[in-house]
Amino acid sequence: MAERQLIQQVLMNGRICTLVIEEGRITEIGTADLLPEPGDSVWNANGLLLLPAFRDAHVHLDKAFPTDRWISxxxxSSIFEQFKLxxxxxxxxxxxxxxxxxxxxxxxxxxxxVEARVHVDIDPDLGLSHLELMLQLKEQYASRMAIELVAFPQQGLLRSHSTPYIREALRMGADLVGGVDPAGVDRNVERSLATMxxxxxxxxxxxxxxxxDPGHLGVYTIEKMLDYTAxxxxxxxxxxxxxxxxxxxDPSVVAELGSRMAAAELDLTTSVPFDTAMPPVPLLAKQGVKISLATDHTGLDAWTPYGNPDILRRGRLLAEKYIWNDDLRMSSVFEWMSRGSLELQAGDAAxxxxxxxxxxxxxxxxMAQRQLVCKAGVPVAGSLLQENGRRAAWMNIPKGERMADDYND
Known part of the structure; x- marks a missing residue:
């Protein structure tokens, strides 16, 4: 029988509970007084708050600049100059x-x-070198982070003649077909989308x-995407x-389009930009559109010096943008940067x-400090893990030992 892991004194859904984990999944969310069985591995969280692990829905791992020197x-004046730069x-x-x-x-x-969608640059100049590296890292980090790879023709699918390279990338194991601005970059909305x-x-x-692509050109592109999706x-x-x-x-245009997006289950990903317009998230969410938050830029890169790898920071930026000061709307942000609701249930991945x-x-x-980050019931990061020498945090407690209930509500 697989060893059970018990995490006692976890603050979850407004109450103190005991989390029971077996084979990487939560099998029970018990009361605070749930006692361990012989052989259980036990750890006391001392009232730490449980949040669902985060998902970064759009990130570029192959664009980072070194942090030990400044690159000017x-x-x-155009996106094409940006590509060149x-x-x-x-x-x-x-x-x-x-x-x-x-x-x-x-x-x-x-x-x-612990989950990320990574866009990987592919074009005739780069070939598949970036993808080869990301495939290695995907395997290397498989036990700590679930990574899916997008074969991304940054220079334009049609413009850079990258179709055969994207096809080969998909053969090699890329998980998604990427693209960029069928109108503004590829200059042919129909052909670009059809190829994708x-x-x-x-x-x-x-x-x-x-x-x-801006305004109604962007709206038109999404409308065509919905046609192709159907x-x-x-x-x-x-x-x-x-x-x-x-x-x-106009919001009325967004509302009408949002209804179609929701019906087609079209996912909208935003990094909550501060330097350009962004989709009206509250309106789209009201229409039933699936929203995903992303960092996009994780540090210094060619597009911005203001990137940051913390998806929680993006969630807070969203709340600040819309002046969400009440508990309900502040809490709703977490649904858009994780796979599920705040209320983890028995049967969910740990x-x-x-x-x-x-x-x-x-x-x-x-912006609470992440004390412990767990993937499939195993600690993979966090300040407590560093203090404990990269071991499972509860492995420093002898098996079967019962922790004193020292949490005061």
Whole structure:
């Protein structure tokens, strides 16, 4: 019989409880006085608050700059100049790409992220070198973080003639077909989207499109995406990232489009940008659109010097943007940066974070330190793990020993 793990004195859903974990899943959420059985591994959380582990829905691991030196940027006047600048600046970091990606992954883990969708640059110049590295890291980190890879033609699927490279990337194991601005970059909405959906159908993959195009051009692109989604019967398998244009049109247009997006189960991912328009999240959520939060930029890179790997920071930025001061709306943010609701249930994967906070809104307001980050019931990061020498936090308690109930409510 597999060993049970008991975490006592966990603050969850407004009460103190005992978490029972077996084979990587939560099998019981018991009362505070639930006693361990012989052979149980027991650890006392001393009232730490449990949160669901975080999911970063859109991140680039192959774009980070070194943190030990400053790489100067210059103003650009178009996205094409930005593409060129990025290639120039990243060329000097080529030999450190793996090191920098690992630094980013460790920072994400420390902040509570145990699942990430990683967009990987692919084009004729780079070939598949970035994907090869990310496939290695995906395997290396499999026990600590679930990573899915998007074959992303940053320079434009059509514009950079990257279709054969994306096809090969999918053969190699990329999980999703990526794309960017079918109008603004590829200059052919129909052909760009058709190519993406054909690749997805050929390899039975999902789709995630970067969409920066403004206003009604962005709306039109999403409408066409919905048409293709219906024709390909790919409901629930398509994501639109960024979609800045939805923040530049009349709310009535967004509401109507949001209803179609919800019906098609189209996922909208936003990194809560501060320097451009962003989709009206409250309105879209009201229409039933699935919302996912992302960091996009995790540190210094060619696009911004203000990136940060902490997805909780993005959640707080969202709450600040909409002036959400009440408990209900502050708490709702967590649903968009995790796989499920705040209330973990028996049968759920034991992916969670323990923080020192009075309740969920307090954790958001204070950016509570992540004391312990667990994936499938195993600690993978957090300040307590560092103190305990990277061991399972409750393994420092002899098996079967009962901890004193020293938590005072």
């Amino acid at each position: 940027r210059k103003p650009v 990025e290639k120039e600046l990243l060329a000097g970091c080529k030999d450190r790409r793996k090191e920098l990606a690992i630094q980013t992954l460790e920072a994400m883990l420390a902040s509570g992220t 959906f054909e690749l997805a159908a050929e390899f039975d993959k999902r789709i995630d499109l970067h969409l920066h 024709e390909a019967s790919m409901q629930g398998k398509v994501t639109v990232s960024h979609a800045y244009g939805l923040g530049e049109v 992916d969670f974070i323990l923080v020192e906070a009075l309740n969920v809104p307090h954790a958001l307001a204070t």
